[in-house]
Amino acid sequence: MARTARTRLRAPDLSGRFGLLVMLAVVTLVVAVAATTQGVAPDRLLALTVRGVMLGGILALGAIGLSLIFGVLNLPHFAHGELMTVGAYLTLALLTILPDGGPLAPFSFSATFLLALAVVAPAVGMLSYLLDRGVYRPLRARGAAPIYMAMSSLAIAFGLRSIVYLLWGADFRFFYPGRPRPAVELFAGIRVRPDQLFILGLALALIVLVYLLLERTKMGKAMRATADNPELARVAGIDVERVVLFTWMIGGSLAAIGGAMYGLDAQMRPEMGWWLLLPLFAAVILGTIGNPYGALAGGLIIGVAWQLSSAFLNPAYGPAVAFVLMILVLLVRPEGLFGVPGRRA
Amino acid sequence: MPILEIDGVTSGYGEMEVLHDLDLRVDEGEIVSIVGPNGAGKSTAMKLVFGLLKPWTGAVRFRGEDISAAAPDRLVRKGLAYVPQVANVFRALTVEENLEMGAFTLSGPLAPRKRRVYDLFPRLYERRRQRAGQMSGGERQMVAMGRALMLEPQLLMLDEPSAGLAPMLVDLIFEKVRDVNAEGIAVLMVEQNARKSLQLADRGYVLANGRNELDGPGADLLDDPEVARLYLGG
Amino acid sequence: MSALELVRGLLLAVPLALLLAALGRGLPVLRWAALPLAAVAGVASASLLPSGTLGYLVSFALMASIYAVLTLGLNVQWGYTGLFNVGVAAFFSVGAFVAALVTTTAPTGPVAAFSQQAFGLGAPFLVGVAAAGVVSGVVAWLVGRPTLKLRDDYLAIATIGIAEVVRLVFQNERWLANGPQPLRGIPQPLDCLVASDGCGWLPGVVNGWFAPLAPRDYTYVYLALVAVILALVYLVLERMIESPWGRVLRAVREEESSARMNGKDAAAFKVQAFVVGAVVMGIGGALYAHYMVSIDYSHFDPLYATFLIWVMLMLGGSGNNRGAILGAFVIWGIWTGTASLVDAIRPALAAISPDLPARGPYLRFLFISLMFLAILRFRPQGLIGERRRKA
Numbered sequence: 013m014a015r016t017a018r019t020r021l022r023a024p025d026l027s028g029r030f031g032l033l034v035m036l037a038v039v040t041l042v043v044a045v046a047a048t049t050q051g052v053a054p055d056r057l058l059a060l061t062v063r064g065v066m067l068g069g070i071l072a073l074g075a076i077g078l079s080l081i082f083g084v085l086n087l088p089h090f091a092h093g094e095l096m097t098v099g100a101y102l103t104l105a106l107l108t109i110l111p112d113g114g115p116l117a118p119f120s121f122s123a124t125f126l127l128a129l130a131v132v133a134p135a136v137g138m139l140s141y142l143l144d145r146g147v148y149r150p151l152r153a154r155g156a157a158p159i160y161m162a163m164s165s166l167a168i169a170f171g172l173r174s175i176v177y178l179l180w181g182a183d184f185r186f187f188y189p190g191r192p193r194p195a196v197e198l199f200a201g202i203r204v205r206p207d208q209l210f211i212l213g214l215a216l217a218l219i220v221l222v223y224l225l226l227e228r229t230k231m232g233k234a235m236r237a238t239a240d241n242p243e244l245a246r247v248a249g250i251d252v253e254r255v256v257l258f259t260w261m262i263g264g265s266l267a268a269i270g271g272a273m274y275g276l277d278a279q280m281r282p283e284m285g286w287w288l289l290l291p292l293f294a295a296v297i298l299g300t301i302g303n304p305y306g307a308l309a310g311g312l313i314i315g316v317a318w319q320l321s322s323a324f325l326n327p328a329y330g331p332a333v334a335f336v337l338m339i340l341v342l343l344v345r346p347e348g349l350f351g352v353p354g355r356r357a
Numbered sequence: 358m359p360i361l362e363i364d365g366v367t368s369g370y371g372e373m374e375v376l377h378d379l380d381l382r383v384d385e386g387e388i389v390s391i392v393g394p395n396g397a398g399k400s401t402a403m404k405l406v407f408g409l410l411k412p413w414t415g416a417v418r419f420r421g422e423d424i425s426a427a428a429p430d431r432l433v434r435k436g437l438a439y440v441p442q443v444a445n446v447f448r449a450l451t452v453e454e455n456l457e458m459g460a461f462t463l464s465g466p467l468a469p470r471k472r473r474v475y476d477l478f479p480r481l482y483e484r485r486r487q488r489a490g491q492m493s494g495g496e497r498q499m500v501a502m503g504r505a506l507m508l509e510p511q512l513l514m515l516d517e518p519s520a521g522l523a524p525m526l527v528d529l530i531f532e533k534v535r536d537v538n539a540e541g542i543a544v545l546m547v548e549q550n551a552r553k554s555l556q557l558a559d560r561g562y563v564l565a566n567g568r569n570e571l572d573g574p575g576a577d578l579l580d581d582p583e584v585a586r587l588y589l590g591g
Numbered sequence: 592m593s594a595l596e597l598v599r600g601l602l603l604a605v606p607l608a609l610l611l612a613a614l615g616r617g618l619p620v621l622r623w624a625a626l627p628l629a630a631v632a633g634v635a636s637a638s639l640l641p642s643g644t645l646g647y648l649v650s651f652a653l654m655a656s657i658y659a660v661l662t663l664g665l666n667v668q669w670g671y672t673g674l675f676n677v678g679v680a681a682f683f684s685v686g687a688f689v690a691a692l693v694t695t696t697a698p699t700g701p702v703a704a705f706s707q708q709a710f711g712l713g714a715p716f717l718v719g720v721a722a723a724g725v726v727s728g729v730v731a732w733l734v735g736r737p738t739l740k741l742r743d744d745y746l747a748i749a750t751i752g753i754a755e756v757v758r759l760v761f762q763n764e765r766w767l768a769n770g771p772q773p774l775r776g777i778p779q780p781l782d783c784l785v786a787s788d789g790c791g792w793l794p795g796v797v798n799g800w801f802a803p804l805a806p807r808d809y810t811y812v813y814l815a816l817v818a819v820i821l822a823l824v825y826l827v828l829e830r831m832i833e834s835p836w837g838r839v840l841r842a843v844r845e846e847e848s849s850a851r852m853n854g855k856d857a858a859a860f861k862v863q864a865f866v867v868g869a870v871v872m873g874i875g876g877a878l879y880a881h882y883m884v885s886i887d888y889s890h891f892d893p894l895y896a897t898f899l900i901w902v903m904l905m906l907g908g909s910g911n912n913r914g915a916i917l918g919a920f921v922i923w924g925i926w927t928g929t930a931s932l933v934d935a936i937r938p939a940l941a942a943i944s945p946d947l948p949a950r951g952p953y954l955r956f957l958f959i960s961l962m963f964l965a966i967l968r969f970r971p972q973g974l975i976g977e978r979r980r981k982a
Contacts, residue, residue: 088744090677090751147964156971159675159743163901164967166677170898171960177953181946230461233450237458240449247407247441248504249433249462286893290755293748303449326763335752342745343737350449 032345036313039337043320050324059202060319066208066277068315069215073270074288075295075307076222077263083239083302084259087148087161091169092267092292093285094176095136099268100275100284101176102132104185118206120191121276129272133265140264141257143168169286176282185280211273218266219308226304231258239302290331291318294338300348309349313337358421359384360512360543361406366415368405375401376567378415383512388534388544390558390575392551398567399547400442403516406545407439408432419512433462438505442516442547445501448490452481455489455500459507467507474503477536495526502533512543519550531557555579595803599645600634602811606652606818607632613825613913649810651927656817657878659919660824662903663912664871670909671832672864673844675743678734678750680896681757682869685730686723686876687886688761688768691777694719694881698776708774709767716780720820720877727873728866730757735865740858754893761888773887777880780816785809817878821916824871828912831867840864894956899926902963908973917974922959929955 044057078092106128113122147168148161195203226232231254238245238255246252274284295314299306317337318330325333341348363381367374375398383389391399404410406417411426418424419435429439438459447455456474460467475482478499484492489500498518505513518534519527531553538544548554555561558575563584571584578584608629637645661683668674697703697711714722730753738749761770768774783790785806789798804811831837843857880886890896899922907918933940933951940947940954947954966973 082744088747090747147968150968159673160967160971162675162744162747163905164964166898166901167960167963167967170894171957171964173894174953174957174960178947178950178957181950230457233454233457234461237447237450237454240447241444244441244444244447245458246429247409247439248458249430249508250458251430251461287755290748290752293751297745297748328759328763331752332756332759335756338752339737339749342741342749346741346745 032341032349035340035344036337039340040317040320043317043323046324055202057320057323059204060323061316062198062202062204063208064316064319065312066204066212066215066315067319068312069212069219070270070273070277070311071288071291071295071315072308072311073215073218073266073273074292075299075311076219076304077259077266078292079296079299079302079304079307080235080239080259081263082296084235084242084255085144085148085161086158086242087165088293089263090162090165090289091143091172092263093287093289094169094172095140095264095267095285096271096274096288097176097280097282097285098139098172098271099132099136100271100280101180101185102135102268103128103272104180104187104275104280106131107187115188115191118196119210120188120193120205120207125187125276129269132272133268134261136268137261137264140267141260144256144260169289173282173286180282182282185275187276187280205277207276211277214269214273218269222262222266222304225262231255235259235262236304239304287331290338291315291334294334294341297338297346298341298348300351303348303350306348306350360387360420361545362416362418362421363402363406364416364418366405366412366417368401368410368412370401370410374413374567376405378568379564380569381562383543383545386538386541386543387559388538388546388557388575390551390554390561391545391547391564392549392554392561392578393564393570395549396566397564399564400516401567402564403439403514403545403547406514407437430462433508436508436511437514438508438510438512439514440501440505440516440518442520446489446497446504449488451486451488452492452500452503453485455504456507459504463508470507470509473509474506477506477533478503495522495529498522498526498530499533502530502537506537506542510542512545513537515544515546517547517549519548519553527553551584552579593803595808596637597634598801598803599808599811600637601630602815603633603636603649604629605815606656609818609822613822646807646810649814651923653810653814653817653882655920655923656814656821657875657882658900658903658923659916660817660821660875660878661872661900662907662915662919663821663824663828664868664875665900665904666868666909666912666915667828667831667871668865668868669904670911670915671837671840671844672861672868673743674739674861674865674868675747676750676865676868677747677897678752678754678757679872679900680891680893681750681754682727682731682872683876683879683896683900684757684761684888684891686727686873687880687883687891688774688876689726689873690719690723690877690880691774691886692768693722694778695774695776706769706772706775707766708769716778716881719881720874723873723877723880724870725873727876728870731866731869732862735862739861739865754897758888758891761891770888773885775885777884777886779809779813779881779884781812782806782809784812813882817882820874820878824874825912825916828871832912836860836863898956898963899959902959902966904973905963905966905971906973908975911973911975914973914975921974925962926955926959929958 048054048057074092074096078089081087081089081092103125107124110124110128112124115122147164151161151164193205193207195205197203226236234245234250234255235258238250238252242252245255271285274288291314295310296307297310298313299308299310314334314337318333321333322330359382361383363379366379367377369375379402381402391402393399401410405412408424408427408429416423416425419432419437424432424435447458450458453471456471457467460470475485480496481499481503484496489497492500502515502518515534518530522530527550534544534546535557546554546558555575555578561572561575561578562569563571563578571578571581604626608625611625611629661679664682665676665679668676692708692710693712693714694716695708695711696713697708698706734749734753738746761768764770784801785804785808789801839860843860883890903918903922904915905918906922907916908914930951933954937948940951
C-alpha cells in the first residue's frame with residue numbers, strides 16, 4: 013500500500029526518463045525510415061546496426077572512464093580523447109620494435125598486438141594519473157575553481173596532440189597496412205570483419221571486468237560512491253586520493269584500449285581523439301554523468317545512431333549526429349537516462 | 358573530560374564571519390541538541406567540527422585532542438561520524454553498499470556491524486538491495502544514519518535529521534536516536550524542530566547569529582518562556 | 592626620404608596614433624599629441640627601417656590585430672561573464688566564410704565547375720563585416736539558449752560540438768563554400784589605393800597622394816583599416832562593460848545566488864554576453880578572410896583558431912580588454928618568434944629525424960601548451976589581470 017503511494021509520488025520522475033527513451037526510439041525510427049526512403053536495403057541497415065554496436069563498444073570504453081572522472085573529480089576531461097590517441101599510437105610504436113609473428117587467423121593482428129595492448133593500457137593509465145598529480149592536484153590543493161582544471165585539461169589535450177604530431181606526423185597510420193581484411197558472413201547476409209567481432213568481444217570482456225570491479229570490490233564501490241557524491245565520500249572517510257588513482261588508472265587504460273581498437277578497425281590520425289571527444293561526451297551526458305553503466309548505454313546508443321545515419325548522410329557527419337543527440341538530451345532531460353532531475357543540471 | 362569541545366571558536370566562509378566565539382561541549386553518552394533560527398550557524402558549527410571549516414580562533418577538541426581542521430578520514434578513525442543534512446546518501450548505491458562505504462576505513466568483517474544497523478532499522482534490511490536514490494526521505498535518513506553507525510562511533514553528529522520528514526517519521530527518527538544513545542553513543546544534533554529535539558536531549562544550546570545565546574539541560578530550555586517565545590513555534 | 596616612405600609612414604601613423612591614444616589613458620597630453628607624434632614616428636620608421644623588416648612588422652601587426660579582435664570577443668564571454676567557450680573556431684570560421692560569401696561574386700561559366708559557392712552578393716566590405724557578425728551572433732544564440740541554463744561544463748562541451756559541426760560542414764559541403772577546396776578571390780577593401788589608377792570614388796588629388804604605393808604595399812593600407820576597426824571594437828566593448836549591463840554581467844560571473852536574480856534571468860544575461868562575444872569574433876573572422884583572400888576549413892583548425900586565442904587571453908589578462916589585446920600581440924610574437932627559432936635550429940632538428948623540421952609548428956604548439964599550463968598554475972590572472980572597479 014505504502015509502496016504504491018511512493019511509486020505514485022515518483023511518477024513524474026519516471027515519465028521524464030520514459031520521455032527520453034521514447035525520444036531516442038523515435039529518433040532511431042526516423043533515421044531508419046529516412047534510410048529506407050533513400051533506398052537503403054534493410055539488411056544494410058542491420059549491418060550498420062551491428063557495426064554501430066561495435067563502434068558503441070569502442071565509445072563505451074572511452075565514455076566509462078570519462079564518466080567516472082567527471083563524477084569523481086568534477087572534471088570534464090577534455091584530454092580524454094587524446095588518451096585514446098596516445099594509446100593507439102603507443103601501441104603502434106611498440107609494434108615496430110616487437111617481432112611480428114604473423115597474423116592470428118582469422119584476425120588481422122598478431123599476438124604481439126595483444127601484448128602491446130597489455131603494456132600500453134596500464135602505461136597510459138599511469139600517465140593520466142601522473143598528469144593528475146602534476147597538473148590537477150596542485151590546482152585542487154590551491155582551491156582553484158573547477159574551470160581552471162577544465163582549462164588545463166584542454167591545454168594537456170593540445171599538448172598531447174602536438175606530441176603525437178611531432179613523433180608520427182599528420183598522415184593516416186594503420187596497424188597492419190597491406191594486410192588483407194576479408195569480411196565474414198554472419199547471418200541474414202550481414203558481413204563483418206573478424207577484427208570487428210574481436211573488438212566487440214574485447215569491449216564486452218573489459219566492460220564485464222569493469223562491472224565486477226565496480227560491483228564486487230571495495231575500491232570499485234568506493235569509486236561509484238565518490239562519483240555519485242564526492243563530498244559525502246570525504247565525510248564518510250573514503251580515501252579519496254586512492255579512489256582518484258584508481259579512477260585515472262582505469263579511465264586511462266580503457267581509453268588507450270579504445271583508441272587502439274579504433275585504430276585497428278579504421279585508421280589513426282593525430283586528430284582522432286579530439287574528433288571522438290564529442291561522441292564521448294554525448295554518451296556520458298546521455299547516460300548521466302558519473303554513472304559508468306549509463307556511459308555504456310550511452311556509448312551503444314551513440315554508436316548505433318552514428319552508423320545508422322551514415323546510411324543517408326555523409327559518414328563524416330557521425331560526430332555531428334552525436335552532437336544533435338546530445339543537444340536533444342540537454343533540452344529534454346539534461347540529467348540523462350539515469351539521473352535525478354534537478355540534481356546535476 | 359568531555360568527548361567534544363568547541364572552545365571559543367570564531368570562523369566563517371571566505372571573509373564572512375559566521376561563528377563568533379562559540380563554546381560548546383558534549384559529554385560522554387549525552388545527547389546534545391543545537392537549536393536556533395535559520396542562519397544561526399548551527400550547521401556551520403557541525404561542519405567546523407568535521408574539519409570542513411577551519412577555526413580562525415579557538416580550538417575544537419575530541420577527548421582533549423586538538424582536531425581543528427583535521428581531515429575527515431582521520432576524524433572517522435577516531436570515532437566521529439557525521440550525517441550531513443542534504444545529499445547524505447550515495448543515491449546510485451544500494452542500501453547495503455551505502456553501509457559498506459560507511460565502514461571504508463575499517464578492516465575486518467562487516468557482517469556483525471551490518472547486523473547491528475539492521476537490528477536498529479529493520480526496514481533497511483528489507484530494502485537492502487534497493488538503490489538509495491529510489492527510497493523515500495525517511496528511509497534515506499535511516500540509510501544515512503546507518504552508514505554513520507557502521508563505524509560504531511563514539512560521537513554521532515546529525516545535521517537536521519528530521520528535515521523534510523512527515524511528523525510520524527520525525528518521531529521515528531528521534532526514537533532511533535534515543536536507541537542509538539542507549540548503546541552509549543553520544544549524539545550531537547542540530548535541529549530545526551526545537552521542541553522535539555529538546556525533549557530528547559540531555560542538554561541543549563540555543564544559537565543565534567553564530568553566538569551562544571542560552572544553554573542548559575533540555576528540560577530547562579523547554580520550560581524557558583524566552584526560548585518558547587522565540588524558537589519553539591514548531 | 593622618398594615619397595613612398597612618406598606615404599607608408601603616414602599610413603603607419605594610423606595604428607600608431609591609436610596605440611598612443613590608448614596608452615595615454617592616464618596622460619591626456621599624450622592623447623592630444625598622439626596624431627603628430629605618430630606621424631613622426633611612422634615616417635621615421637618608414638625611412639629608417641629596411642623595407643623588408645618594415646613589411647614583416649606590418650604583417651605581424653596585422654595578424655596580431657586580427658587575433659586581438661578575436662581575443663576581445665572571447666574576453667566578453669570568459670573574462671566578463673565566465674563562460675567557457677571551447678569552440679571559438681566556430682564563430683571565427685563562420686564570420687570569415689560569411690564575409691567571403693557576401694563580398695565575393697559567385698563564379699559563373701567554366702570557372703563554376705572548379706569553385707562553387709552557395710551565393711555571392713558582391714557586397715561592400717563593411718556589409719560583409721556586419722553580416723559576419725550577425726550570422727555569428729545567431730549561431731551563438733542557437734547554441735547558447737539551450738545550454739547556458741545548465742552547468743558551465745555543458746557549454747564547453749556544446750561549443751566543442753558546434754566547432755566540430757561547423758568544421759565538418761565547411762569541409763564537406765562543396766556547394767556552400769567550395770569545401771574542402773579554398774574559397775578564393777575575396778576582395779581586399781581599399782585595394783584601389785595601391786592600384787595604378789587609384790580609386791574611382793576619390794578625387795584625383797587624393798589618389799595622387801597614394802600614387803607611390805604598389806600592390807605589395809597593400810598591407811599598410813589594410814593595417815590602418817584593421818587598427819581603426821580594432822579601436823572601434825575596443826571602445827564599444829569598454830562602453831558596454833562600464834554600463835549597467837556590464838555590471839550585471841560581472842555580478843552574474845561572481846556569484847549567481849548573490850546576484851539577487853533568479854537562475855532564468857542570469858541565463859538570459861549569459862546568452863547576451865555569449866552572443867556579443869560571438870559577434871566580435873565574427874568580425875574578426877571577416878577581417879581575417881579579407882586579409883587571406885583565400886580561405887578553407889583547414890585555416891580554422893582548433894589549434895590555431897581556438898587554443899591560441901585562449902592562451903592569448905589568459906596570458907594577457909582575462910577580464911581586461913587591454914589585457915586581451917596585449918596578450919594577442921605577445922602570443923603572436925611568441926608564435927612567430929618561435930618560428931624563427933625553429934628555423935634557426937633546423938639542422939639540429941634534421942639530425943634527430945628528417946621529418947622533424949616539417950613538424951616544426953607542433954614543437955611550437957607543445958611549447959605554447961606548456962606555457963598555458965604554467966599560466967593557469969602560477970598566474971591565472973595573466974599579465975594585466977582585471978582592473979579594480981568600483982563595485
